[in-house]
Amino acid sequence: MGCGTCTFSVKMSIFLVLLDISYSMHCGPRINVPGAEGGGATLPVRVQGQVKDVSWVISDDGRLNHFATTKPNEPIDIRDNKFDGRLRSETNGSLTLTDLTNQDQGIYTANIRSQSNQRCDQLYHLQLYKTLTSEDILIHLNVTLSETHNGPCTITGTLSCAVIGSDVTLTWNNTNSPGTEVTNHTLRIYNAQSHVTYSCTARNPISEASRTAHIPCNREFTRREIGNYTRQNMIRLGLASVILIITSYLILQHFHGMKIEM
Structure with missing residues:
Protein backbone atom coordinates (compact mmCIF):
# COMPACT_ATOMS: atom_id res chain seq x y z
CA MET A 1 0.00 0.00 0.00
CA GLY A 2 1.52 3.32 -1.08
CA CYS A 3 1.85 6.43 1.09
CA GLY A 4 -0.82 8.16 -0.98
CA THR A 5 -3.26 5.37 -0.22
CA CYS A 6 -2.37 5.58 3.52
CA THR A 7 -3.04 9.33 3.55
CA PHE A 8 -6.35 8.84 1.79
CA SER A 9 -7.34 6.12 4.27
CA VAL A 10 -6.56 8.34 7.28
CA LYS A 11 -8.49 11.25 5.81
CA MET A 12 -11.43 9.01 5.00
CA SER A 13 -11.55 7.60 8.55
CA ILE A 14 -11.56 11.12 10.03
CA PHE A 15 -14.26 12.14 7.56
CA LEU A 16 -16.44 9.19 8.55
CA VAL A 17 -16.01 10.01 12.26
CA LEU A 18 -16.99 13.63 11.70
CA LEU A 19 -19.88 12.53 9.47
CA ASP A 20 -21.13 10.27 12.25
CA ILE A 21 -20.88 13.15 14.72
CA SER A 22 -22.88 15.46 12.47
CA TYR A 23 -25.77 12.96 12.39
CA SER A 24 -25.60 11.83 16.04
CA MET A 25 -28.28 12.41 18.64
CA HIS A 26 -27.42 14.52 21.68
CA CYS A 27 -26.52 12.46 24.74
CA GLY A 28 -27.74 15.24 27.02
CA PRO A 29 -27.39 18.97 27.76
CA ARG A 30 -24.00 20.65 27.47
CA ILE A 31 -21.72 20.06 30.46
CA ASN A 32 -19.75 23.02 31.84
CA VAL A 33 -16.31 21.92 33.05
CA PRO A 34 -14.24 24.35 35.17
CA GLY A 35 -10.46 24.14 35.34
CA ALA A 36 -7.43 26.01 36.66
CA GLU A 37 -4.51 27.14 34.53
CA GLY A 38 -1.73 24.59 34.97
CA GLY A 39 -4.14 22.09 36.51
CA GLY A 40 -6.33 19.35 35.12
CA ALA A 41 -9.97 18.77 34.16
CA THR A 42 -12.06 15.74 33.20
CA LEU A 43 -14.68 15.63 30.44
CA PRO A 44 -17.02 12.97 31.84
CA VAL A 45 -18.84 10.32 29.80
CA ARG A 46 -22.32 9.86 31.28
CA VAL A 47 -24.43 7.51 29.19
CA GLN A 48 -26.45 4.42 29.92
CA GLY A 49 -25.17 1.11 28.60
CA GLN A 50 -21.69 -0.05 27.71
CA VAL A 51 -19.44 2.28 25.75
CA LYS A 52 -17.44 0.91 22.81
CA ASP A 53 -15.36 4.01 22.02
CA VAL A 54 -15.43 7.80 22.20
CA SER A 55 -14.13 10.13 19.49
CA TRP A 56 -13.06 13.53 20.86
CA VAL A 57 -13.35 16.59 18.63
CA ILE A 58 -12.61 20.28 19.16
CA SER A 59 -13.08 23.24 16.84
CA ASP A 60 -9.60 24.44 15.88
CA ASP A 61 -9.44 27.68 13.84
CA GLY A 62 -12.86 27.03 12.36
CA ARG A 63 -12.26 23.36 11.49
CA LEU A 64 -13.15 20.21 13.40
CA ASN A 65 -10.12 18.47 14.86
CA HIS A 66 -10.56 14.81 15.88
CA PHE A 67 -7.66 14.84 18.33
CA ALA A 68 -8.15 11.65 20.38
CA THR A 69 -10.11 8.43 20.80
CA THR A 70 -10.76 6.69 24.11
CA LYS A 71 -12.04 3.21 24.95
CA PRO A 72 -13.02 1.91 28.38
CA ASN A 73 -10.08 0.23 30.15
CA GLU A 74 -7.74 0.76 27.17
CA PRO A 75 -4.88 3.19 26.44
CA ILE A 76 -5.79 6.46 24.77
CA ASP A 77 -5.18 7.04 21.05
CA ILE A 78 -3.84 10.59 20.64
CA ARG A 79 -4.13 11.89 17.07
CA ASP A 80 -2.78 15.43 17.57
CA ASN A 81 0.79 15.75 18.88
CA LYS A 82 0.08 19.07 20.63
CA PHE A 83 -1.80 16.97 23.21
CA ASP A 84 1.04 14.46 23.71
CA GLY A 85 1.62 13.76 27.39
CA ARG A 86 -1.44 15.80 28.44
CA LEU A 87 -4.32 13.38 27.88
CA ARG A 88 -5.49 10.38 29.87
CA SER A 89 -8.36 7.95 29.35
CA GLU A 90 -10.41 7.00 32.41
CA THR A 91 -11.82 3.50 32.92
CA ASN A 92 -15.20 4.43 31.40
CA GLY A 93 -13.75 6.34 28.44
CA SER A 94 -13.91 9.81 30.01
CA LEU A 95 -11.12 12.17 28.95
CA THR A 96 -8.77 13.97 31.37
CA LEU A 97 -6.64 16.92 30.22
CA THR A 98 -3.65 18.08 32.26
CA ASP A 99 -1.29 21.11 32.24
CA LEU A 100 -4.13 23.31 31.05
CA THR A 101 -3.49 26.62 29.29
CA ASN A 102 -5.89 29.30 28.08
CA GLN A 103 -5.62 27.80 24.60
CA ASP A 104 -7.38 24.66 25.88
CA GLN A 105 -10.58 26.58 26.62
CA GLY A 106 -13.46 26.00 24.28
CA ILE A 107 -16.25 23.67 23.17
CA TYR A 108 -15.43 19.95 22.98
CA THR A 109 -17.57 17.22 21.41
CA ALA A 110 -17.51 13.55 22.43
CA ASN A 111 -19.01 11.21 19.83
CA ILE A 112 -19.94 8.21 21.98
CA ARG A 113 -20.53 4.82 20.37
CA SER A 114 -22.16 2.03 22.34
CA GLN A 115 -21.51 -1.69 21.99
CA SER A 116 -24.66 -1.85 19.82
CA ASN A 117 -23.13 0.81 17.51
CA GLN A 118 -25.65 3.47 18.54
CA ARG A 119 -24.15 6.95 18.65
CA CYS A 120 -24.79 10.19 20.47
CA ASP A 121 -22.69 13.31 20.90
CA GLN A 122 -22.02 15.16 24.15
CA LEU A 123 -20.93 18.80 24.26
CA TYR A 124 -18.60 20.25 26.90
CA HIS A 125 -17.58 23.83 27.65
CA LEU A 126 -14.14 23.91 29.23
CA GLN A 127 -13.41 27.23 30.96
CA LEU A 128 -10.35 28.14 33.04
CA TYR A 129 -10.45 30.22 36.20
CA LYS A 130 -7.91 31.90 38.45
CA THR A 131 -7.11 30.19 41.74
CA LEU A 132 -8.18 32.81 44.27
CA THR A 133 -5.98 33.92 47.17
CA SER A 134 -6.53 36.41 49.98
CA GLU A 135 -4.35 38.90 48.07
CA ASP A 136 -7.05 39.08 45.36
CA ILE A 137 -9.58 40.49 47.84
CA LEU A 138 -9.74 44.22 48.55
CA ILE A 139 -11.78 45.55 51.48
CA HIS A 140 -12.52 49.28 51.61
CA LEU A 141 -13.42 50.75 55.01
CA ASN A 142 -15.56 53.85 55.47
CA VAL A 143 -16.51 53.94 59.13
CA THR A 144 -16.74 56.31 62.07
CA LEU A 145 -15.86 55.48 65.66
CA SER A 146 -17.74 56.54 68.75
CA GLU A 147 -16.01 56.47 72.13
CA THR A 148 -17.80 56.94 75.43
CA HIS A 149 -16.26 57.70 78.82
CA ASN A 150 -15.33 54.38 80.44
CA GLY A 151 -17.49 52.65 77.82
CA PRO A 152 -16.97 50.55 74.70
CA CYS A 153 -15.87 51.88 71.33
CA THR A 154 -18.57 51.38 68.68
CA ILE A 155 -18.40 51.46 64.87
CA THR A 156 -20.82 52.81 62.28
CA GLY A 157 -20.22 52.75 58.52
CA THR A 158 -19.60 50.40 55.60
CA LEU A 159 -17.12 47.76 54.50
CA SER A 160 -17.02 47.06 50.75
CA CYS A 161 -15.49 43.89 49.30
CA ALA A 162 -14.20 43.60 45.72
CA VAL A 163 -12.43 40.96 43.61
CA ILE A 164 -11.36 41.06 39.96
CA GLY A 165 -12.32 37.86 38.15
CA SER A 166 -15.12 36.00 36.39
CA ASP A 167 -17.90 34.00 38.07
CA VAL A 168 -16.87 35.23 41.54
CA THR A 169 -19.38 35.38 44.39
CA LEU A 170 -18.71 37.34 47.58
CA THR A 171 -20.12 36.73 51.05
CA TRP A 172 -19.59 38.37 54.43
CA ASN A 173 -19.19 36.39 57.65
CA ASN A 174 -20.26 37.60 61.12
CA THR A 175 -23.25 39.26 59.44
CA ASN A 176 -25.62 37.69 61.98
CA SER A 177 -24.26 39.91 64.74
CA PRO A 178 -26.51 42.77 65.92
CA GLY A 179 -26.28 46.01 63.97
CA THR A 180 -25.13 44.61 60.59
CA GLU A 181 -26.77 44.06 57.22
CA VAL A 182 -25.52 43.20 53.73
CA THR A 183 -26.43 44.91 50.46
CA ASN A 184 -24.76 43.36 47.41
CA HIS A 185 -21.04 43.33 48.36
CA THR A 186 -21.29 46.00 51.05
CA LEU A 187 -21.54 45.30 54.77
CA ARG A 188 -23.31 48.03 56.73
CA ILE A 189 -22.50 48.35 60.42
CA TYR A 190 -24.54 50.22 63.03
CA ASN A 191 -23.01 50.81 66.46
CA ALA A 192 -21.13 47.51 66.41
CA GLN A 193 -18.39 46.59 68.87
CA SER A 194 -14.87 47.38 67.64
CA HIS A 195 -13.42 44.04 68.77
CA VAL A 196 -15.57 42.09 66.27
CA THR A 197 -13.80 40.92 63.08
CA TYR A 198 -15.52 40.72 59.69
CA SER A 199 -14.46 38.31 56.96
CA CYS A 200 -15.16 38.55 53.22
CA THR A 201 -15.05 35.26 51.31
CA ALA A 202 -14.66 35.07 47.51
CA ARG A 203 -15.58 31.91 45.58
CA ASN A 204 -15.33 30.85 41.95
CA PRO A 205 -15.99 27.38 40.46
CA ILE A 206 -12.54 26.05 41.42
CA SER A 207 -11.42 27.86 44.58
CA GLU A 208 -12.23 30.15 47.48
CA ALA A 209 -10.30 32.59 49.64
CA SER A 210 -11.02 34.95 52.54
CA ARG A 211 -9.72 38.21 53.96
CA THR A 212 -10.47 39.45 57.45
CA ALA A 213 -11.02 43.05 58.53
CA HIS A 214 -10.49 43.99 62.17
CA ILE A 215 -11.31 47.58 63.11
CA PRO A 216 -9.47 48.74 66.25
CA CYS A 217 -10.69 51.70 68.27
CA ASN A 218 -8.24 53.98 66.47
CA ARG A 219 -9.34 56.90 64.32
CA GLU A 220 -6.47 56.33 61.89
CA PHE A 221 -8.33 53.25 60.61
CA THR A 222 -11.63 54.95 59.77
CA ARG A 223 -10.87 55.31 56.04
CA ARG A 224 -8.49 52.89 54.42
CA GLU A 225 -8.22 49.84 52.22
CA ILE A 226 -7.24 46.37 53.32
CA GLY A 227 -5.57 44.62 50.44
CA ASN A 228 -2.64 44.65 48.08
Missing part, protein backbone atom coordinates in the same frame (compact mmCIF):
# COMPACT_ATOMS: atom_id res chain seq x y z
CA TYR A 229 -1.69 48.34 48.37
CA THR A 230 2.07 47.82 49.11
CA ARG A 231 3.01 48.14 45.44
CA GLN A 232 1.09 51.43 45.16
CA ASN A 233 2.96 52.86 48.15
CA MET A 234 6.31 51.79 46.66
CA ILE A 235 5.45 53.49 43.36
CA ARG A 236 4.49 56.69 45.17
CA LEU A 237 7.71 56.62 47.20
CA GLY A 238 9.75 56.09 44.04
CA LEU A 239 8.07 59.00 42.23
CA ALA A 240 8.59 61.27 45.23
CA SER A 241 12.30 60.35 45.31
CA VAL A 242 12.71 61.09 41.59
CA ILE A 243 10.96 64.46 41.97
CA LEU A 244 13.18 65.34 44.96
CA ILE A 245 16.36 64.46 43.02
CA ILE A 246 15.33 66.51 39.98
CA THR A 247 14.34 69.49 42.16
CA SER A 248 17.66 69.38 44.04
CA TYR A 249 19.58 69.20 40.76
CA LEU A 250 17.75 72.25 39.34
CA ILE A 251 18.37 74.26 42.50
CA LEU A 252 22.10 73.43 42.44
CA GLN A 253 22.29 74.39 38.76
CA HIS A 254 20.56 77.68 39.51
CA PHE A 255 22.99 78.64 42.29
CA HIS A 256 25.94 77.47 40.18
CA GLY A 257 24.82 79.78 37.36
CA MET A 258 24.47 82.73 39.75
CA LYS A 259 28.01 82.10 41.08
CA ILE A 260 29.47 82.17 37.56
CA GLU A 261 27.72 85.48 36.75
CA MET A 262 29.13 87.05 39.94
Whole structure:
Protein backbone atom coordinates (compact mmCIF):
# COMPACT_ATOMS: atom_id res chain seq x y z
CA MET A 1 0.00 0.00 0.00
CA GLY A 2 1.52 3.32 -1.08
CA CYS A 3 1.85 6.43 1.09
CA GLY A 4 -0.82 8.16 -0.98
CA THR A 5 -3.26 5.37 -0.22
CA CYS A 6 -2.37 5.58 3.52
CA THR A 7 -3.04 9.33 3.55
CA PHE A 8 -6.35 8.84 1.79
CA SER A 9 -7.34 6.12 4.27
CA VAL A 10 -6.56 8.34 7.28
CA LYS A 11 -8.49 11.25 5.81
CA MET A 12 -11.43 9.01 5.00
CA SER A 13 -11.55 7.60 8.55
CA ILE A 14 -11.56 11.12 10.03
CA PHE A 15 -14.26 12.14 7.56
CA LEU A 16 -16.44 9.19 8.55
CA VAL A 17 -16.01 10.01 12.26
CA LEU A 18 -16.99 13.63 11.70
CA LEU A 19 -19.88 12.53 9.47
CA ASP A 20 -21.13 10.27 12.25
CA ILE A 21 -20.88 13.15 14.72
CA SER A 22 -22.88 15.46 12.47
CA TYR A 23 -25.77 12.96 12.39
CA SER A 24 -25.60 11.83 16.04
CA MET A 25 -28.28 12.41 18.64
CA HIS A 26 -27.42 14.52 21.68
CA CYS A 27 -26.52 12.46 24.74
CA GLY A 28 -27.74 15.24 27.02
CA PRO A 29 -27.39 18.97 27.76
CA ARG A 30 -24.00 20.65 27.47
CA ILE A 31 -21.72 20.06 30.46
CA ASN A 32 -19.75 23.02 31.84
CA VAL A 33 -16.31 21.92 33.05
CA PRO A 34 -14.24 24.35 35.17
CA GLY A 35 -10.46 24.14 35.34
CA ALA A 36 -7.43 26.01 36.66
CA GLU A 37 -4.51 27.14 34.53
CA GLY A 38 -1.73 24.59 34.97
CA GLY A 39 -4.14 22.09 36.51
CA GLY A 40 -6.33 19.35 35.12
CA ALA A 41 -9.97 18.77 34.16
CA THR A 42 -12.06 15.74 33.20
CA LEU A 43 -14.68 15.63 30.44
CA PRO A 44 -17.02 12.97 31.84
CA VAL A 45 -18.84 10.32 29.80
CA ARG A 46 -22.32 9.86 31.28
CA VAL A 47 -24.43 7.51 29.19
CA GLN A 48 -26.45 4.42 29.92
CA GLY A 49 -25.17 1.11 28.60
CA GLN A 50 -21.69 -0.05 27.71
CA VAL A 51 -19.44 2.28 25.75
CA LYS A 52 -17.44 0.91 22.81
CA ASP A 53 -15.36 4.01 22.02
CA VAL A 54 -15.43 7.80 22.20
CA SER A 55 -14.13 10.13 19.49
CA TRP A 56 -13.06 13.53 20.86
CA VAL A 57 -13.35 16.59 18.63
CA ILE A 58 -12.61 20.28 19.16
CA SER A 59 -13.08 23.24 16.84
CA ASP A 60 -9.60 24.44 15.88
CA ASP A 61 -9.44 27.68 13.84
CA GLY A 62 -12.86 27.03 12.36
CA ARG A 63 -12.26 23.36 11.49
CA LEU A 64 -13.15 20.21 13.40
CA ASN A 65 -10.12 18.47 14.86
CA HIS A 66 -10.56 14.81 15.88
CA PHE A 67 -7.66 14.84 18.33
CA ALA A 68 -8.15 11.65 20.38
CA THR A 69 -10.11 8.43 20.80
CA THR A 70 -10.76 6.69 24.11
CA LYS A 71 -12.04 3.21 24.95
CA PRO A 72 -13.02 1.91 28.38
CA ASN A 73 -10.08 0.23 30.15
CA GLU A 74 -7.74 0.76 27.17
CA PRO A 75 -4.88 3.19 26.44
CA ILE A 76 -5.79 6.46 24.77
CA ASP A 77 -5.18 7.04 21.05
CA ILE A 78 -3.84 10.59 20.64
CA ARG A 79 -4.13 11.89 17.07
CA ASP A 80 -2.78 15.43 17.57
CA ASN A 81 0.79 15.75 18.88
CA LYS A 82 0.08 19.07 20.63
CA PHE A 83 -1.80 16.97 23.21
CA ASP A 84 1.04 14.46 23.71
CA GLY A 85 1.62 13.76 27.39
CA ARG A 86 -1.44 15.80 28.44
CA LEU A 87 -4.32 13.38 27.88
CA ARG A 88 -5.49 10.38 29.87
CA SER A 89 -8.36 7.95 29.35
CA GLU A 90 -10.41 7.00 32.41
CA THR A 91 -11.82 3.50 32.92
CA ASN A 92 -15.20 4.43 31.40
CA GLY A 93 -13.75 6.34 28.44
CA SER A 94 -13.91 9.81 30.01
CA LEU A 95 -11.12 12.17 28.95
CA THR A 96 -8.77 13.97 31.37
CA LEU A 97 -6.64 16.92 30.22
CA THR A 98 -3.65 18.08 32.26
CA ASP A 99 -1.29 21.11 32.24
CA LEU A 100 -4.13 23.31 31.05
CA THR A 101 -3.49 26.62 29.29
CA ASN A 102 -5.89 29.30 28.08
CA GLN A 103 -5.62 27.80 24.60
CA ASP A 104 -7.38 24.66 25.88
CA GLN A 105 -10.58 26.58 26.62
CA GLY A 106 -13.46 26.00 24.28
CA ILE A 107 -16.25 23.67 23.17
CA TYR A 108 -15.43 19.95 22.98
CA THR A 109 -17.57 17.22 21.41
CA ALA A 110 -17.51 13.55 22.43
CA ASN A 111 -19.01 11.21 19.83
CA ILE A 112 -19.94 8.21 21.98
CA ARG A 113 -20.53 4.82 20.37
CA SER A 114 -22.16 2.03 22.34
CA GLN A 115 -21.51 -1.69 21.99
CA SER A 116 -24.66 -1.85 19.82
CA ASN A 117 -23.13 0.81 17.51
CA GLN A 118 -25.65 3.47 18.54
CA ARG A 119 -24.15 6.95 18.65
CA CYS A 120 -24.79 10.19 20.47
CA ASP A 121 -22.69 13.31 20.90
CA GLN A 122 -22.02 15.16 24.15
CA LEU A 123 -20.93 18.80 24.26
CA TYR A 124 -18.60 20.25 26.90
CA HIS A 125 -17.58 23.83 27.65
CA LEU A 126 -14.14 23.91 29.23
CA GLN A 127 -13.41 27.23 30.96
CA LEU A 128 -10.35 28.14 33.04
CA TYR A 129 -10.45 30.22 36.20
CA LYS A 130 -7.91 31.90 38.45
CA THR A 131 -7.11 30.19 41.74
CA LEU A 132 -8.18 32.81 44.27
CA THR A 133 -5.98 33.92 47.17
CA SER A 134 -6.53 36.41 49.98
CA GLU A 135 -4.35 38.90 48.07
CA ASP A 136 -7.05 39.08 45.36
CA ILE A 137 -9.58 40.49 47.84
CA LEU A 138 -9.74 44.22 48.55
CA ILE A 139 -11.78 45.55 51.48
CA HIS A 140 -12.52 49.28 51.61
CA LEU A 141 -13.42 50.75 55.01
CA ASN A 142 -15.56 53.85 55.47
CA VAL A 143 -16.51 53.94 59.13
CA THR A 144 -16.74 56.31 62.07
CA LEU A 145 -15.86 55.48 65.66
CA SER A 146 -17.74 56.54 68.75
CA GLU A 147 -16.01 56.47 72.13
CA THR A 148 -17.80 56.94 75.43
CA HIS A 149 -16.26 57.70 78.82
CA ASN A 150 -15.33 54.38 80.44
CA GLY A 151 -17.49 52.65 77.82
CA PRO A 152 -16.97 50.55 74.70
CA CYS A 153 -15.87 51.88 71.33
CA THR A 154 -18.57 51.38 68.68
CA ILE A 155 -18.40 51.46 64.87
CA THR A 156 -20.82 52.81 62.28
CA GLY A 157 -20.22 52.75 58.52
CA THR A 158 -19.60 50.40 55.60
CA LEU A 159 -17.12 47.76 54.50
CA SER A 160 -17.02 47.06 50.75
CA CYS A 161 -15.49 43.89 49.30
CA ALA A 162 -14.20 43.60 45.72
CA VAL A 163 -12.43 40.96 43.61
CA ILE A 164 -11.36 41.06 39.96
CA GLY A 165 -12.32 37.86 38.15
CA SER A 166 -15.12 36.00 36.39
CA ASP A 167 -17.90 34.00 38.07
CA VAL A 168 -16.87 35.23 41.54
CA THR A 169 -19.38 35.38 44.39
CA LEU A 170 -18.71 37.34 47.58
CA THR A 171 -20.12 36.73 51.05
CA TRP A 172 -19.59 38.37 54.43
CA ASN A 173 -19.19 36.39 57.65
CA ASN A 174 -20.26 37.60 61.12
CA THR A 175 -23.25 39.26 59.44
CA ASN A 176 -25.62 37.69 61.98
CA SER A 177 -24.26 39.91 64.74
CA PRO A 178 -26.51 42.77 65.92
CA GLY A 179 -26.28 46.01 63.97
CA THR A 180 -25.13 44.61 60.59
CA GLU A 181 -26.77 44.06 57.22
CA VAL A 182 -25.52 43.20 53.73
CA THR A 183 -26.43 44.91 50.46
CA ASN A 184 -24.76 43.36 47.41
CA HIS A 185 -21.04 43.33 48.36
CA THR A 186 -21.29 46.00 51.05
CA LEU A 187 -21.54 45.30 54.77
CA ARG A 188 -23.31 48.03 56.73
CA ILE A 189 -22.50 48.35 60.42
CA TYR A 190 -24.54 50.22 63.03
CA ASN A 191 -23.01 50.81 66.46
CA ALA A 192 -21.13 47.51 66.41
CA GLN A 193 -18.39 46.59 68.87
CA SER A 194 -14.87 47.38 67.64
CA HIS A 195 -13.42 44.04 68.77
CA VAL A 196 -15.57 42.09 66.27
CA THR A 197 -13.80 40.92 63.08
CA TYR A 198 -15.52 40.72 59.69
CA SER A 199 -14.46 38.31 56.96
CA CYS A 200 -15.16 38.55 53.22
CA THR A 201 -15.05 35.26 51.31
CA ALA A 202 -14.66 35.07 47.51
CA ARG A 203 -15.58 31.91 45.58
CA ASN A 204 -15.33 30.85 41.95
CA PRO A 205 -15.99 27.38 40.46
CA ILE A 206 -12.54 26.05 41.42
CA SER A 207 -11.42 27.86 44.58
CA GLU A 208 -12.23 30.15 47.48
CA ALA A 209 -10.30 32.59 49.64
CA SER A 210 -11.02 34.95 52.54
CA ARG A 211 -9.72 38.21 53.96
CA THR A 212 -10.47 39.45 57.45
CA ALA A 213 -11.02 43.05 58.53
CA HIS A 214 -10.49 43.99 62.17
CA ILE A 215 -11.31 47.58 63.11
CA PRO A 216 -9.47 48.74 66.25
CA CYS A 217 -10.69 51.70 68.27
CA ASN A 218 -8.24 53.98 66.47
CA ARG A 219 -9.34 56.90 64.32
CA GLU A 220 -6.47 56.33 61.89
CA PHE A 221 -8.33 53.25 60.61
CA THR A 222 -11.63 54.95 59.77
CA ARG A 223 -10.87 55.31 56.04
CA ARG A 224 -8.49 52.89 54.42
CA GLU A 225 -8.22 49.84 52.22
CA ILE A 226 -7.24 46.37 53.32
CA GLY A 227 -5.57 44.62 50.44
CA ASN A 228 -2.64 44.65 48.08
CA TYR A 229 -1.69 48.34 48.37
CA THR A 230 2.07 47.82 49.11
CA ARG A 231 3.01 48.14 45.44
CA GLN A 232 1.09 51.43 45.16
CA ASN A 233 2.96 52.86 48.15
CA MET A 234 6.31 51.79 46.66
CA ILE A 235 5.45 53.49 43.36
CA ARG A 236 4.49 56.69 45.17
CA LEU A 237 7.71 56.62 47.20
CA GLY A 238 9.75 56.09 44.04
CA LEU A 239 8.07 59.00 42.23
CA ALA A 240 8.59 61.27 45.23
CA SER A 241 12.30 60.35 45.31
CA VAL A 242 12.71 61.09 41.59
CA ILE A 243 10.96 64.46 41.97
CA LEU A 244 13.18 65.34 44.96
CA ILE A 245 16.36 64.46 43.02
CA ILE A 246 15.33 66.51 39.98
CA THR A 247 14.34 69.49 42.16
CA SER A 248 17.66 69.38 44.04
CA TYR A 249 19.58 69.20 40.76
CA LEU A 250 17.75 72.25 39.34
CA ILE A 251 18.37 74.26 42.50
CA LEU A 252 22.10 73.43 42.44
CA GLN A 253 22.29 74.39 38.76
CA HIS A 254 20.56 77.68 39.51
CA PHE A 255 22.99 78.64 42.29
CA HIS A 256 25.94 77.47 40.18
CA GLY A 257 24.82 79.78 37.36
CA MET A 258 24.47 82.73 39.75
CA LYS A 259 28.01 82.10 41.08
CA ILE A 260 29.47 82.17 37.56
CA GLU A 261 27.72 85.48 36.75
CA MET A 262 29.13 87.05 39.94
